[in-house]
Amino acid sequence: MPRGTLEVVLISAKGLEDNDFLSSIDPYVILSYRAQEHKSTVQEGAGSNPQWNETFLFTVSDSASELNLRIMEKDNFNNDDNLGEAIIPLEAVFEEGSLAENAYKLVKEQEYCGEIKVALTFTPERNDEEETCGGWKESTRDF
Template sequence: MAQGTLEVVLINAKGLENTDFLNNMDPYVIVCYGSQKRKSSIASGQGSEPEWNETFTFDVNLGDLVSPLRFWTAIVVQRMTVLEKLCNIPLESVMEEGKVPAAPYNVVKDQEFRGQIKVSLSFTHKTHRHGHGMAVQEESYGGWKQSSTY
């Protein structure tokens, strides 16, 4: 089973639906991987075009299935928090490539475009210690692992 660290850089969002008509909304984002959750800072007064430039890390234990990365927007309106599912990002490419450059992902609700969120992703395989005190970086090659002898 491969293990490692997933790093998510939440850069910004564009064109989010403004749900607070009287003021600029104060959005934040909840990023989820499996049961792990991270919360961004509140982008006070930034409305539908917030910028965060925040980094979140998640511990990953890869089995047969890779969970998608899930994003939720949260907006504080008159002391109430309104949550809305933003998007799911599949992680297979970042697990294989190790890094996915910053890219916008479409926000769709009820089959309607609701803006974009821009993130970059990277995955680092965890180094395992094998006998003789040697650290070996685990690598994956097309579904099988290269073995080594000492």
């Protein structure tokens, strides 16, 4: 069971459906892992190819193995619209430690509706099995 910190770098999206009649869409992303949730900044007027370059941290303390990314369109007069969702499996980042920038398909009502680009890094919680002696770490192995 992994324990540590998951760092998500939200880079960009492309191919989003621009359904705003009067102006370009204003997309943002809701990132969620278990009960933890973060919201990116709204990219006003960014249209169907927004760029964020924002970093978010999640605490990993159990075996949950998916990160959910939901792209929303900020609407000033109605409820915000869901533009698509990506579910990213995390087993590989837990094993490898990091996954370079990668594009994931966005889906809405089982239809492809663009892609979102993120990079992931997992930093395991330190397990201090060495004894501390006067501020120095003392190894238990023989030399």
